[in-house]
Amino acid sequence: MYCIETINLSHRFAKNEPVLNKINLQVPDGSVYGFLGPNGAGKTTTLKLILGLLKKQDGSITVFNKSIDGNRIEILKQTGSLIETPSLYTHLTAAENLAVWQKIYQCSAKRNADVLETVGLSATKNKKAGQFSLGMKQRLSIAIALLHNPALLILDEPTNGLDPNGIIEMRTLIKRLNTEQKTTILISSHLLTEIEKMVTCIGIINKGELLFQGSLHELHAKQQQSSTILFETSDTGRTMQIMQDLSLQPELKEGMVNLRVTGKNTIAAINQQLVNNQIDVFQIYTFQNNLESLFIDLTKKNA
Amino acid sequence: MSYLHSFQSEWLKTKRSAAAWLTLAGGLFIPIIILTDLLLNYKTLPVAYTAVHFWERHFSRSWQFMAFFLLPVGVILASSLIAQLEFRNNAWKQVLTTPQQFTTIFFSKLLVIIVMMLQFFVLFSLGIYGSAIIPAVLLQAVPFPAAPLHPAGFLKTTALFFIDCLPIISLQYLLSLQFKNFLVPIGIGLAIFMAAVIANSWKYVYLNPYSYCMVNFSRLQGRSTVNVPLHTFALSYFLLFVVVGFVLFIQKKEKG
Numbered sequence: 001m002y003c004i005e006t007i008n009l010s011h012r013f014a015k016n017e018p019v020l021n022k023i024n025l026q027v028p029d030g031s032v033y034g035f036l037g038p039n040g041a042g043k044t045t046t047l048k049l050i051l052g053l054l055k056k057q058d059g060s061i062t063v064f065n066k067s068i069d070g071n072r073i074e075i076l077k078q079t080g081s082l083i084e085t086p087s088l089y090t091h092l093t094a095a096e097n098l099a100v101w102q103k104i105y106q107c108s109a110k111r112n113a114d115v116l117e118t119v120g121l122s123a124t125k126n127k128k129a130g131q132f133s134l135g136m137k138q139r140l141s142i143a144i145a146l147l148h149n150p151a152l153l154i155l156d157e158p159t160n161g162l163d164p165n166g167i168i169e170m171r172t173l174i175k176r177l178n179t180e181q182k183t184t185i186l187i188s189s190h191l192l193t194e195i196e197k198m199v200t201c202i203g204i205i206n207k208g209e210l211l212f213q214g215s216l217h218e219l220h221a222k223q224q225q226s227s228t229i230l231f232e233t234s235d236t237g238r239t240m241q242i243m244q245d246l247s248l249q250p251e252l253k254e255g256m257v258n259l260r261v262t263g264k265n266t267i268a269a270i271n272q273q274l275v276n277n278q279i280d281v282f283q284i285y286t287f288q289n290n291l292e293s294l295f296i297d298l299t300k301k302n303a
Numbered sequence: 304m305s306y307l308h309s310f311q312s313e314w315l316k317t318k319r320s321a322a323a324w325l326t327l328a329g330g331l332f333i334p335i336i337i338l339t340d341l342l343l344n345y346k347t348l349p350v351a352y353t354a355v356h357f358w359e360r361h362f363s364r365s366w367q368f369m370a371f372f373l374l375p376v377g378v379i380l381a382s383s384l385i386a387q388l389e390f391r392n393n394a395w396k397q398v399l400t401t402p403q404q405f406t407t408i409f410f411s412k413l414l415v416i417i418v419m420m421l422q423f424f425v426l427f428s429l430g431i432y433g434s435a436i437i438p439a440v441l442l443q444a445v446p447f448p449a450a451p452l453h454p455a456g457f458l459k460t461t462a463l464f465f466i467d468c469l470p471i472i473s474l475q476y477l478l479s480l481q482f483k484n485f486l487v488p489i490g491i492g493l494a495i496f497m498a499a500v501i502a503n504s505w506k507y508v509y510l511n512p513y514s515y516c517m518v519n520f521s522r523l524q525g526r527s528t529v530n531v532p533l534h535t536f537a538l539s540y541f542l543l544f545v546v547v548g549f550v551l552f553i554q555k556k557e558k559g
Contacts, residue, residue, distance in 0.1 A: 052558075053399060076401065079400070091320055105401070
């Protein structure tokens with residue numbers, strides 16, 4: 001079952017090119033969904049549409065199995081969000097900032113202390129938000145998003161501007177929320193390395209197109225498929241010919257013959273053929289794409 | 304109930320804000336100036352305090368500066384600053400993703416501005432009274448005002464001044480919801496106000512929604528040629544700007 005589902009979601013600003021083109025986002029219940037894409041890919045626009053901050057033009061959005069049209073308030077009662085920069089009243093203290101939202105959500109005053117504890121800001125509750133570091137501001141914003149104990153948390157680039165320690169803290173917090181409170185979390189980022197350690201599902205978007213969507217396991221499988229075997233031989237031309245005779249599709253890259261990953265037996269057979277044809281084989285090795293280069297590959301192909 | 308909770312939330316945001324300080328300082332500024340003047344000229348007070356029309360004169364003197372300059376400018380600044388709290392703190396997106404109707408958000412915020420202005424009027428009225436009484440308390444030679452105070456009359460005049468500044472509140476609110484840069488609504492507001500000042504003696508000055516405090520004061524002094532139901536005009540403009548402001552707010556394609 002999906003916590004968030006969009007069908008053919010499209011959006012354009014004024015007369016410009018579409019910012020989103022038929023996005024079919026499927027965020028499973030209880031998952032940590034990493035929404036990845038370079039800057040300007042359409043991540044924030046998608047999240048704003050889901051939260052009702054942008055007027056929907058084409059397609060449909062369902063959250064908790066309810067259409068956003070006509071159910072905005074009901075959906076928002078169970079949704080916490082942090083979009084782009086922190087939304088804090090800098091002239092108010094951390095505790096007062098929470099009190100502003102607590103009045104609306106009508107949750108108990110004790111909940112304010114609980115969420116401050118969760119994000120590790122209890123000691124600074126009487127400090128003005130304007131005096132907070134960016135990391136503390138992000139944490140306080142997450143505390144606000146958690147105040148009403150939402151079933152869904154939408155975080156748009158929450159690690160932006162954080163130092164490595166801040167990123168680790170954020171990651172730990174998100175994992176804890178997901179495992180302990182079963183909160184479904186949709187988190188966007190432009191850096192795969194930042195979120196790959198905490199997400200269970202991934203969606204990759206670029207130029208308004210959803211290029212990949214699936215579990216982390218599926219992404220790893222794609223990574224395997226995109227790995228290549230490199231052959232460095234004394235005669236690249238004949239090496240290519242031998243491979244083509246075996247119905248393979250080699251490519252020449254930087255003086256080496258490049259082949260999509262194939263079975264061990266095929267590699268042995270190619271090697272055998274090369275040796276039989278008096279071609280010296282200097283090295284054969286597997287070049288495995290890491291997830292980051294896979295992400296770059298996917299987004300480059302779409303560029 | 305949702306309006307009450309929303310109002311409480313909005314009111315909390317004004318704590319220690321520039322708008323709150325402005326309300327406090329604006330309400331007490333003229334009474335303090337007048338009190339200082341009275342204390343500096345204490346020798347004339349024993350006679351002045353026995354005058355039959357002491358309160359009318361004191362009230363009129365206090366309202367003169369307020370109605371002609373401080374009130375319109377103060378309202379322009381305070382109304383704009385309230386909406387700017389959200390822009391300045393990137394908080395619109397957070398406000399608009401709370402489970403509240405857009406109508407509730409719009410009117411709660413407007414109500415906060417109106418209540419803040421009421422607070423300003425109460426402070427100013429207490430200041431007027433205090434600035435007259437304090438010299439009599441502090442200085443032995445100064446008697447308490449001999450003339451009776453007519454609270455009902457003063458309250459009515461104050462209430463009418465409040466109605467006269469409602470169009471400024473509503474138009475500034477409308478403008479400050481539309482522009483991220485707070486200088487734009489303040490600039491437009493000051494330009495409309497300056498136009499009202501320049502056209503003060505013109506018989507159609509009442510068409511300018513920012514002119515009513517000035518015209519009302521001139522009328523109280525018997526110096527105005529404007530002969531229209533001024534407060535009805537003020538209320539009509541107020542309603543018009545609130546409706547237009549509300550429609551523009553809910554029709555915004557991109558919120559937050």
